[in-house]
Amino acid sequence: MDTSSSNVPVKRSHSESSCNEAYTTENLIQQPAALDSLPETAEVEDEMVRESVLIDVVWRGSEQYPLRIPKYATILSVKALLEELTGVDAESQKLLGLVRGQLPRDSDTLVGLGVSSGTRVRLVGTPLCDRLQPREGLSGSGLWESEMPPGPSDDAISGGLARMARSQVLSTDWQMQLQRIVEDTEIRVLNAPRAGRKLVVLDLDYTLFDCKNVSGNVTDMARPGLHEFLAAIYPVYDLIVWSQTRWHIVESKITLLGMLTHPHYKITTALDISSMLTIHALRNGREVDHQVKPLEFIWTRFPDHYCRQNTIHIDDLSRNFALNWQNGLKIRAFKRADTQPRTDTELYKLARYLLHISALPSLEALDHSQWHSYKN
Structure with a gap:
């Protein structure tokens, strides 16, 4: 596809490279006609x-x-x-x-x-916060509050300010951490990767799920259109969930949400906080240590299927993209679902964007920061 004549935002610079899985016009998956043609999921819910x-x-x-x-x-x-x-x-x-x-x-x-x-x-x-005092210099209020930012909220930053707020990595220590994590971390493959598919890496809390919804109703905790979104993109994308919590929490959430048993899509694997690493970075004008989700972990563990050119990482916190900015797509956080009208349409718009770009041989040239302004 010639991106110069499309509505897809493209970066000004692009370094030519390739990955182990070649994407040619012969093995591309045909794009579904429209999100509206999805199988009904209302009966399932x-x-x-x-x-x-x-x-x-x-x-x-x-x-x-x-x-x-x-x-x-x-x-x-x-x-x-x-x-x-x-x-x-x-x-x-x-x-x-x-x-x-x-x-x-x-x-x-x-x-x-x-x-x-x-x-x-x-x-x-x-x-736990009442039983243990946090270590000196450690931000956040505990493991369950893993999404607390080290600086101003990502939701309060937009446009040029968001670009200025990007974490500038100040140390290469993360490379040793990554090697250790790749060697030591177990991956539970739930469904085998499929040949010829690109990859969507999905955050869980506040991206697909309002984890602080005090109503306690699992149906209301899910972001509107969750199952329709996953079913729509599944024909052309493999799906990996990556959450900054412990494994049993991740497993419990995706099970309760019905993401492991849905008839119209399958999850390749789910990753937890043990697959993340800590970087030393300059963010918002000050030096901080914060955790990130290194996509290199996935690319190293699945070298025949996923790489820099075919991966999109969707998260409500842009700091998680610190090592892979070109692959990051920031989505608005989904919070307070119990008190606000259920008018959130982010996943419907995101599905159309992902389907539109799915036929490109490489995604590396795209500027995902402009995805929200994409028009059909």
Whole structure:
């Protein structure tokens, strides 16, 4: 495709390079005609609602968290949601009232325990921030609050200011960290990579999921159009979820959201905080240490499928792109879904953009910072 005559934003400079997987006109996947032609997912989501139970969790005597959760969810999944809402880490939580006279096992399911809607549960546990003092110089309030920025919020920065706020890496120490992570980190491949597909790497919290939605309704926590978006791009993109939390939290969230069992798309793998590394950088005029998601980790582990030319990383925090700016696409954060009208259309617009560029032999020349202004 000749990008000079298209509506796709292109960078002014572009270095010619190639990856192990050659993309030619013969092996390109045909672009779906339109997002509107997607298979209906409403029935799937309605089934998830029907197959759920409402439990009323009480903490500290007065704080209440009504959670509507699929009845097949494990106790660990329930704890994962409560960790996000209360700051009590899942390992320290005790849930009283689910089973008479004993504590349920993390592997037990709500349906297996016979939990019915309206069950009242008491949470016993203390937030980690109340039990541990943060180490000197460490920002943030704990593992569950992993998305707290080291400087001004990314949402408050736009246009030229956003470019000025980019993290300028000041040290090469990250290269040694990356080598160690590549060698030591286990990857759970859920579905094998497919030949000829490009790759979309997706953040989870505030990109696809409002992790602080106090309504506790998993259906409301998902960003509007989540399943339609993933189903639309799946024919031409493999999907990897990468979240800055621990593995059991990531697994619980994508399970509760129905992302592992949806009939119209499959997740290649999910990555957690153990695949991230820390860089020393200049950001917003001051030196900071912050974590990033190095795409080189994926490219090294899947060299026959993914590379710089066929990967897009979608995140609500631009600092996560620090090592791979040319591959980063910043999306507006999805927050306060419980109090604001569900008028968010980011994923519908993003699907059209990704489908429009999917036939390009390489994505390296694109300027994803302009994706939002793309017009059909």
